[in-house]
Amino acid sequence: MVPTEYYIALSAIIFTIGALGVLTRRSAIMIFLSVELMLNAANLALVAYARHWSIAGAAVALSGQAAVFIILAIAAAEVAVGLGILVAIFRYRNSSDVDSLAGIKL
Amino acid sequence: MIVGAVGVITLKQPVHAALSLVGTLLTLATIYVGLEAHFLASIQVIVYAGAIMVLFLFVIMLLNIQQDPGPGAFTWLRPLAYTLAGLVGIALIMAVTSDPRPLPDAAVIQNTMDGGSPDAIGTALFSEFVLAFQLVGVLLLTGIIGAVSLVERKAASQAPEASSPQEERPLETVGS
Numbered sequence: 001m002v003p004t005e006y007y008i009a010l011s012a013i014i015f016t017i018g019a020l021g022v023l024t025r026r027s028a029i030m031i032f033l034s035v036e037l038m039l040n041a042a043n044l045a046l047v048a049y050a051r052h053w054s055i056a057g058a059a060v061a062l063s064g065q066a067a068v069f070i071i072l073a074i075a076a077a078e079v080a081v082g083l084g085i086l087v088a089i090f091r092y093r094n095s096s097d098v099d100s101l102a103g104i105k106l
Numbered sequence: 107m108i109v110g111a112v113g114v115i116t117l118k119q120p121v122h123a124a125l126s127l128v129g130t131l132l133t134l135a136t137i138y139v140g141l142e143a144h145f146l147a148s149i150q151v152i153v154y155a156g157a158i159m160v161l162f163l164f165v166i167m168l169l170n171i172q173q174d175p176g177p178g179a180f181t182w183l184r185p186l187a188y189t190l191a192g193l194v195g196i197a198l199i200m201a202v203t204s205d206p207r208p209l210p211d212a213a214v215i216q217n218t219m220d221g222g223s224p225d226a227i228g229t230a231l232f233s234e235f236v237l238a239f240q241l242v243g244v245l246l247l248t249g250i251i252g253a254v255s256l257v258e259r260k261a262a263s264q265a266p267e268a269s270s271p272q273e274e275r276p277l278e279t280v281g282s
Contacts, residue, residue: 007141008202014111014130016195021115023187029166033114033127036158040134047141054142062230065143069227070235072153073242077249079158083165084256090169 007048015041028086032079039075043068107133120166124159131155145224 014037021034050064110133113126131154138147231239 002140005203007137009199010107010137012195012198012202013108016191016198017108017111017115019194020187020191023191024184025115027120029120029162029169030115030123033120033123033162036127036154037111037114037130040131040154043146044134044137047138047143047146050143051141059230059234062226063234065146065227066230066235068143068146069149069231070238070242072149073246076153076158077246079161080253081249081256083161084253087165087169088256 004048004052008045011041011045011048014038014044028089032082032086036075036079039071043071046071107137121163124162124166127162128155128159131159145227 018034018037022031025031046064046068050061054061107130110126110130114123117123135147135150
C-alpha cells in the first residue's frame with residue numbers, strides 16, 4: 001500500500017498551488033477556484049490520516065472521513081453564497097477584478 | 107492531478123480553468139477509492155464535480171467573463187507570491203515527510219475502515235459528530251437564505267425598470 005506521506009506530500013503540493021492561485025490571480029472567480037483547490041487538499045490530508053489511524057479503531061478512523069463530509073457541506077454553502085455575492089458585485093461594477101473593490105466599505 | 111491543479115491557476119480562460127478543476131476533483135475521487143473511502147469518492151463526484159462545478163460554470167457563463175485581467179497594480183507582489191508559496195510548499199512537504207510512521211497492516215485497515223461505507227460514516231456522523239451535523243444543517247439553511255436574499259434584493263430594485271416597457275405593450279390575444 002502507498003505510504004501516507006506520499007498522500008500528504010501531494011496534499012501539500014495541491015494546497016500550495018491553490019494558495020499561489022489565490023495570491024496571483026485577480027479575477028474573483030479564479031480565486032474561488034483556487035480556494036476550492038485548497039479545501040480539497042485539506043480533505044485529501046484528512047482522508048489519508050483517517051486510513052493511517054485505522055489501528056485506533058473505527059470510531060477514531062472514521063471521524064476523519066466524517067469531517068471530510070462536513071467540510072464538503074460547508075464548501076457547498078460557501079460556494080453558493082460566494083457566487084451570489086460575486087454575481088451581485090458583477091451587476092454593480094461589471095467587472096470581476098478584486099482590485100476594483102479596494103474602496104468597498106462594510 | 108498536479109497537472110490539473112496547475113492548469114486551474116495558469117489557464118487564462120475561466121471556463122478552461124474550471125474544467126481543469128473538474129479533472130482534478132475526479133482524480134481526487136479515484137485517490138479516495140484507493141484510501142478506503144468509497145462513500146466519500148462517490149460524494150466527491152456527485153457534490154463537487156457535479157453540483158459545485160456546475161454552479162461555477164453556470165456563473166462563469168452567466169457573467170460572460172472572457173479573460174483574467176492579468177497582472178495589474180500589484181505586479182511587484184507576484185515574485186514575492188511565488189517565492190512565498192514555494193517556501194511554504196517545501197516547508198509543508200518537509201514537515202510531513204520528516205517523521206514517517208509505518209502504516210498498520212492491510213487487514214487491519216480493511217477491517218476498521220470497512221471500505222469507508224456510508225453505514226460506518228453515518229454511525230460516526232450521528233454519534234460523535236451529531237452537533238457538527240446539526241450546525242452544518244443550520245449553516246446550509248443560512249447559506250440558502252443568504253444566497254436567495256442577495257439575488258432577491260437585486261430583483262426588487264430592478265423590477266420597476268423591467269416592468270415599465272412591458273406595460274406599454276398592448277395585450278395580444280392568445281390562441282386563435
